[in-house]
Amino acid sequence: MNVEMDEIKINETTEIDEQKWVYDSSVDYKGRVPLRASTGGWKASFLIIAIEFSERLSYFGIATSLIIYLTKVIHQDLKTAAKSVNYWTGVTTLMPLLGGFVADAYLGRFYTVLASTIVYLLGLVLLTMSSVVPSLKPCGNDLCEEPRQVHVVVFFFAIYLISVGTGGHKPSLESFGADQFDDDHPQEKRKKMSFFNWWSFGLCAGVLLGVTLIVYVQDHVSWAVADVILSLVMATSLLIFCVGRRFYRYRKVIESPLTTMIQVVVAAIKKRNLAYPSSPAYLHETQKSETNRRRLCHTKGLEFLDKAAIFDEAIDEKQNPWKLATVTKVEELKLVINMIPIWLTTLPFGICIAQSSTFFIKQSATLNRKITHDFMIPPASMYALGAIGMIATVIVYDKILVPLLRRATGNERGISILQRIGIGMILSVASMIVAALVERKRLNIVQVKGSMSMSVFWLAPQFLIVGIGDGFALVGLQEYFYDQVPDTMRSLGIAFYLSVIGAANFLSSLLITIVDHVTEKGGKSWFGKDLNSSRLDYFYYLLATITAVNLFIYVIVARSYSYKNVHSRRTADVANCYECDDREAMA
Structure with missing residues (x-):
């Protein structure tokens, strides 16, 4: 009885202490x-x-x-x-x-x-x-x-x-x-x-x-x-x-995260002939979180890397990091490897977004931008509609949708991070379809009256849809890459998110080159000397198709993804959180 009372007092003291200090x-x-x-x-x-x-x-x-x-x-x-x-x-x-x-x-x-x-x-x-x-x-x-x-x-x-x-x-x-x-x-x-x-x-x-x-x-x-x-x-x-x-x-x-990952691979290769232990509890782990690194639970998958955490008395007496890794360090490498399919399947979304700062702006320059007799909207300022769409989405999502979804799903985020990204990808498909329809209308008007008779605000829907999609997918990507990378790699995590956009821009240029070459062989290129001699509507439909097909692949990848599983501060045993039910699935 006295022991139980002492434990209760210790827990209460710890909770009070954690309310005052950040550990x-x-x-x-x-x-x-x-x-x-x-x-x-x-x-x-x-x-x-x-x-x-x-x-x-x-x-x-x-x-x-x-x-x-x-x-x-x-x-x-x-x-x-x-x-x-x-x-x-x-x-x-x-x-x-x-x-x-x-x-x-x-x-x-x-x-x-x-x-x-x-x-x-x-x-x-x-x-x-x-x-x-x-x-x-x-x-x-x-x-x-x-x-x-x-x-x-x-x-x-x-x-x-x-x-x-x-x-x-x-x-x-x-x-x-x-x-x-x-x-x-x-x-x-x-x-x-x-x-x-x-x-x-x-x-x-x-x-x-x-x-x-x-x-x-x-x-x-x-x-x-x-x-x-x-x-x-x-x-x-x-x-x-x-x-x-x-x-x-x-x-x-504390250390370079790249060095840590290389150490895990080297240790796993050196121990490739060792037998797996009967339980993950026998894998090597520290008894408490290291500075700047929370301990992670052991997960199934990529089991070869687990061999780096097998303690071999013959060679691991001095615990050389090039020969023995902790479960946490092994799991950190698994996290990075498991993020690669998500990174790849978000690239088509990035290609769609790239059009808003290139072809969308060029379309703006060909349309009637007059607000009054003396004032004309600069073409680049149409990009502001995308920003307005994203701002509105972020406010509505945070203040209205999240509280409602939190009660409906029981998820603290309302919906999972990957679900949020998926919604943004659906909207990117919609933006390309709308852009194609508007461009076809513009081309029809050009043949009759000239494009300057068409208001630039016909482009507003596609800019707004892109902005709303960014409010879901881009914010979701930021949160995903920050949250799911190892604690020691969080700056690199944001860099991974930015690299989606950067790689997508390069892929967009490559796709334009390929489409131009293929369609030119077919008789007439989709990309002429100017917009009026081009068929951007066909290109937008192509992007919508590619992104829609990729969306199905993304759903499969997201459904099989295991989110980062972190030890509780008071958890000491690797086995206690083995395959913890803290995973979210893409619906």
Whole structure:
């Protein structure tokens, strides 16, 4: 009786202690265990979201008008300008893989964000100088036939500095924001589920202002004034980020996650001839979570890798990590391998999304964009409708759908992450069908009256559907890749999400090349000299078909996917959570 009473008191003391302090392996700015009331949570994450707002404002303010600047100011021909934009976009979307690795293996998320934001700001300042400093301007007057070579060099150096800054900024900042919530604290865990929705809200707010306000300033005032605004906004957000330093929770960098995975493979190969133990309880595991790494439950599948965790007295007395791995490290490698099919089956969705920033914008330029006699909408500003759709979806989903679905399904998220992504993929199919129908109507009107007689707002449905789909799929992908990667790889997890979009853009270009080649052999290419001589409607139908077929494959992959299964803090035995019933299935 006394023993039971003592255990109850110990548990009550532990619960009270965990309400006051955060024991999720994070530390405060002085390296101590964080005090829950004064660190992390929404007050810290909103400061981080402010940085993302300014970064997206700057990026889309530059990216959506880049091809216009290259053709009008630097006087590149359309083909060369398109290649320049593709190279810049490609570097910008691939750099996060390097930035995420550096954050997880060396610098940590806070210092990676700080360093990359400074680099980003330097790029913006240099960009401003290229349009303000007389000796760096394109030429001595407003109109010139050919820009100075020094301007071209400084301009490209500036935008590639911004690419480098984005590479460290994007993967580290989002994961750093999510780190402000404790997964093992019920209230904070729910807030963390909402974090990705409000992160996307801040992101879309930046996009919205970037493609409206900044683009308007570029068109109607000057490129120099727009660059000055972007530099001031980024400098202000950097100051805010630094001021909030005492409120953040930090994760210490212990080891390179890539090295850990290689060690598991090497250990498994060395022990390939050993027999499997009769129970997973005999596999090697630590008795408590390591710093910065929660213990994971053993799962079936990829059993060859389990051999790395078999303890062999003959060679494992010193527990060399190249010869013996813990169950957690083995499961971390399994997590990464199991994510590959999900990554591959989301690529067609990314290809559909890529059309909104290329062909959709080109369609906008051919239609009637007049609002009043004196005001005409810039083509790139139509992208704002997608941002509005995404913002509305995020708010409705977080405030209305999640509470209703939570009661209906019993799932804390309302629906599983993969179900949310699946809904977004369905909407991407719908957006391509709508885009095809609108394009066919535009082509019919061109033959009779000319496309300028058709309002640009005919494109509104396809932009809005894309935005709504992003509110489901893109936010779901962010949450999925952050949540399901090993704890030591969360910056890389966000980089994996970004790589879906980057790879999809390259695949979109490849698909256009293949379709152009095949249809040209058939008599007439779907991609002519201009939109009026092209058949984009056929291309949109092709994308809808590819994505619909892929959706069935995605459902099969998602139904067989096992979500990450983490030990409770008080669980000590590997066998106690073997095949825990904490899996979610794709309906």
